[in-house]
Amino acid sequence: EPATPTDFIDTFAKLFGEHKGERKGHAKGFCAAGEFSALPAAKQFSQISWLTGTKVPVTARFSMAGGNPKAPENSRSPRGLALQLKSPNGELQHFAMLSTPVFGAKDPDVFLGLLKSSLPDPATGKPDLAKIQAFRQANPSTLPQAEYLQKNSPPWSYATTSYFGIHSFFLTDSSGVEHKVRWQFVPADGIKGLTDAEIKAPPQDFLQQRLAQRLQQGAIRWTMQLVLGEAGDSETDPSQSWPAGRKTLDIAELSIQSQGGDACTGINFDPNVLSKGVRASTDPVLAMRSPAYAISFGKRLTGQ
Numbered sequence: 001e002p003a004t005p006t007d008f009i010d011t012f013a014k015l016f017g018e019h020k021g022e023r024k025g026h027a028k029g030f031c032a033a034g035e036f037s038a039l040p041a042a043k044q045f046s047q048i049s050w051l052t053g054t055k056v057p058v059t060a061r062f063s064m065a066g067g068n069p070k071a072p073e074n075s076r077s078p079r080g081l082a083l084q085l086k087s088p089n090g091e092l093q094h095f096a097m098l099s100t101p102v103f104g105a106k107d108p109d110v111f112l113g114l115l116k117s118s119l120p121d122p123a124t125g126k127p128d129l130a131k132i133q134a135f136r137q138a139n140p141s142t143l144p145q146a147e148y149l150q151k152n153s154p155p156w157s158y159a160t161t162s163y164f165g166i167h168s169f170f171l172t173d174s175s176g177v178e179h180k181v182r183w184q185f186v187p188a189d190g191i192k193g194l195t196d197a198e199i200k201a202p203p204q205d206f207l208q209q210r211l212a213q214r215l216q217q218g219a220i221r222w223t224m225q226l227v228l229g230e231a232g233d234s235e236t237d238p239s240q241s242w243p244a245g246r247k248t249l250d251i252a253e254l255s256i257q258s259q260g261g262d263a264c265t266g267i268n269f270d271p272n273v274l275s276k277g278v279r280a281s282t283d284p285v286l287a288m289r290s291p292a293y294a295i296s297f298g299k300r301l302t303g304q
């Protein structure tokens with residue numbers, strides 16, 4: 001039986017507990033706002049409304065991966081950044097990205113299998129580490145993200161990490177030619193992780209407070225980079241990174257100016273909301289996200 005969107009929602013509930021009215025993924029997080037502006041290299045993509053040069057308002061949300069609304073912020077899990085850009089012509093563009101360059105499975109079936117292998121063992125009430133290990137060994141596409149999370153300590157702040165789009169997309173340039181790309185947002189504040197002592201410290205909440213403090217010194221900026229794919233770079237497998245050294249364009253700048261409030265609560269950050277000139281690849285994980293987010297959105301808006 002292939003994995004369905006409902007399977008994910010049901011499995012998240014078993015893994016993280018039922019949290020009525022909350023997002024079933026990335027439950028813990030907060031809204032932010034800012035703007036998005038194109039850099040000179042964006043000229044070659046002048047058909048894309050948010051790359052034409054006018055500043056575009058952004059509604060954002062920073063989050064912890066997983067369905068736990070109280071997720072400890074020293075955990076070795078991905079962080080999320082979701083953005084909604086609203087172009088002057090009314091078009092929307094969504095980004096819903098992670099702080100890891102790759103995803104934890106090559107397709108929805110393997111991702112569901114990984115989640116299921118992590119469910120508590122009925123006998124002990126605890127996850128069976130040997131079972132998870134066996135699943136990972138049998139499904140090597142689950143390894144690269146786990147290795148990345150092991151080698152890179154969790155972000156010290158939401159401002160000190162990159163965020164990666166992970167999936168492949170196609171962008172149409174000004175002459176109508178499509179380019180296979182992946183995108184990433186690189187922080188102007190530099191990369192800074194928690195120290196080992198901070199990782200071992202008791203679970204804490206510090207990410208929203210650190211962001212608020214940092215915003216007192218002014219806007220926080222990221223450079224949006226387009227990584228240009230070459231023949232043979234996977235279009236469909238989000239667990240695989242592209243080879244290092246691919247040509248990269250600094251295409252735009254994201255500036256986050258404020259945080260808090262609830263402007264992001266009514267947004268479903270479905271990553272397949274794309275403006276004209278942007279096309280999704282056939283990555284099956286990307287395709288699965290729309291129906292899963294829609295179920296979560298409907299549930300959380302109705303107190304389920």
Ligand code: HEM
Nearest residue numbers: 008023025026061080081082096097098166269292296297
């Ligand atoms: C089959 C794979 C996946 C499933 C089933 C899934 C499921 C979900 C669900 C149910 C939500 C909550 C949506 C809502 O209530 O608004 C969510 C949020 C999110 N997901 Fe995924 N996800 C998947 C893959 C990914 C991938 C590959 C990425 C990054 C490239 C990602 C990044 C995010 C982010 C950043 C959010 C938070 C959005 C917000 O702040 O509202 N997810 N996910």
